[in-house]
Amino acid sequence: MKKVVPLPSLRAHGDTDWSQLLASMAKTGDRALFVQIFQHYAPLLKSYMLRLGVLESVVEELVQESMLTIWRKAGSFDPARAEAGAWIYTLARNKAIDWMRKQKYPTCSLDGYEEDTQDSDHEPGELHLIRHKMKTAINELPPEQAQVIYMSYFEGRAHAEIAAKLGIPLGSVKARIRLASAKLRNFWEGE
């Protein structure tokens, strides 16, 4: 009855501080740093966009657009308040969805509007710590919970789709995601 979708094999990845690298690139305009970011992220973005459903024929164009946006907007990236992986991920997600839906994915940080984000957002550097702990935390999730997280992020699947694919009720999908979120949060708040 229950189907288990095999998890993708996990790649080991290094400890390059992409946030500092991105900030340096913005400050110096050094193309060698851009090439470094491209070589690491462009193949990952291509892989991600293909999984989301971007057509093979346009995926390279969207990856290149994303890389160009990274170059252009790096000046607004604040390494104290943001984390490079998350920043690049959301940028690419929006690029892919905007193309697939022909309408902008609504986000709260619209260009030009600076909402008051001072009161309860993260402390400077906090997201980097979370990122650091996240690597281990994900590996600690029970397979059933990891699976719904992977299906959400790797494939952009809605809860109902995940439920249909796994043959479990919608409520169970939500419950697993809630449990996984709580576990991850405990992990980085716990120490």
Add this chain to the structure above:
Amino acid sequence: MTTIRHHLDDATLVSYTSGALTNSMALVVACHLSVCGECRKRCGEMEVLGGEMLERLQPVDLSDAALQNLLDALDGEEASEPTPKAPSPPPADVPAPLWPYIDKPLDELAWKSLAPGFAYVDLPCQGTGASKLLRIAPGKSVLPHTHTGNELTMVLRGSFVDEVGRFASGDIADIDDAIEHQPLVDSPETCICLIATDGPLRFTSLLGRIVQPLTGF
């Protein structure tokens, strides 16, 4: 800034950050995030999760020319231009993400009457599902109902109470089919909500439920 008492469900935030929500649902989430530091904080953490997920994908090589094409494109580009143009800020009761969809203060919108005390404005969201602004007069109530799918409601003005609690400006009702509720507008002023559903038919049935008690007048 008012205190937010009702927040987004973690499951909804994962769907939002992973790009799985319909644009109509994502609009309500983004509007709540724009006023709720607590949810924004959790959302930021889930984006970090997204970044970590990205690292775990098997990379797919780009064509040989891709990097050179990009570097050529950088010629003539200033590195890291600051963000251009600041559009006119929205009125205080319009969350920034909603502003491009209406571009007018709430009181100047072309409200369509649904029944005495009820009016709505359609928002142009692509894809399945729908999002609307709903304006309900004080003392009016929606028929008791459950949710067959996902519905998100954010209060922009006024307030309502139901079995879950009291929802005021900035609060979000993120409830699923487990709950039956009967919202009643308890503010002296008109209540304006931003509502989204993720299925095409569900909103129609919600509006049907609202109108039902009134057709008897």
